[in-house]
Amino acid sequence: MRPKPFALERYMSRYEFRAEISLSSSDCESVSQQELVSWADDEARRLWDGLSLGYTESPGVPLLRAEIAAMYAGLTADDVLEVVPSEGILVAMSCMLGPGDHVIVAFPSYQSLYGIAESIGCDVTRWRPDEARGWRFDPAALRAAVTPRTRLIVVNFPHNPTGYLPSPADFDEIVAIARAAGAYLFSDEMYRFLELEPADRLPSACEVYEKAVTLSGLSKSFGLPGLRVGWLATRDAELQRAFAEFKDFTTICGSAPSEILALIGLRNRERLIGRNLDIVERNIATAETFFAERGGLLAWNRPRAGSIGLARLRWPSGALDFCERLMADEGVMLLPSSVFDFGDEHVRLGLGRSNFADGLARLAGWLDRRSG
Ligand SMILES: Cc1ncc(COP(=O)(O)O)c(C=O)c1O
Structure with a gap:
């Protein structure tokens, strides 16, 4: 591959x-690192000052995973795996897909969201938006693209590169289509929390669908891409176990300084x-x-x-x-x-x-x- x-x-x-x-x-x-550290609460400051530069816990330091899980209704730290965001796409796709699987991807898109599936030998359908209708991704077109072989639907809302965000009704329909197909839903939410109207924020896919995997991280909305910290969140325990096993072949564990800086960033989100x-x-x-x-x-x-x-x-x-x-x-x-x-x-x-x-x-x- x-x-x-x-x-x-x-x-x-x-x-x-x-x-x-x-x-x-x-x-x-x-x-700057200096500014971020100046925002640390007492607990995070102690962790930063006393930080040992050894290996870290493979799924991510528990305090950080708990902080992440607290942002998602119904999830616990065990439902969260720390990854580098782009690594998370590779890990998840590698675990969910095999040759011949049908995958539908909201397109245009960040290339790894379809390129990894293609390299695995999947049959990838590009679900395209309508520029004349404000870049709307029409759920009817998604429904029409589903086949009995559809194993995964990939979305990325807020969307790179258009900045499109579906209405709650359209998003509900997308989730319902995935559920009816029995397909996984991979939801890249790297740009979430930057809704121009805060009331437009959608629920995270992992909160509303048990076969959804949410990818998020600190690179975009939080402005901390140099930390290389993101996460995969899902309530599907079997998938989460597979992700953790795959991560042993990519980075094994996160960077010790980045984990504490990420904790400070999240506490000041x-x-x-x-x-x-x-x-x-x-x-x-x-x-x-x-x-x-x-x-x-x-x-x-x-x-x-x-x-x-x-x-x-x-x-x-x-x-x-x-x-x-x-x-x-x-x-x-x-x-x-x-x-x-x-x-x-x-x-x-x-x-x-x-x-x-x-x-x-x-x-x-x-x-x-x-x-x-
Ligand atoms: C939609 C989307 N997903 C994932 C990533 C990967 O994030 P990172 O570069 O922090 O690994 C990006 C980066 O541009 C992105 O735009």
């Missing part, structure tokens, strides 16, 4: 750390998320002003949640050409939709960084110089 190269990660690895400004990164603004949501809201307003001033160059369905959005680009030679020229001339990174295997007419905007307005100003200057 060897997945095809990860187009988005290869593109990012070429440009992300060379760019002066990224207009497309999906994570929110980070804080309102502060982290509140700050990041403010940044996203500000950047959406800035983006919309830019779109209005640039007469149709870019247009979007405004994201409903998360730290990213997908904008349609009107540029004769396509999005990839636009992005590569912008990077070469100006050191500003934008992601073309071609890295999502989703045509060449869109770009992804990352809305969680505090220098987003500076990036758009650089883009505006570049456009003006080209036309002037």
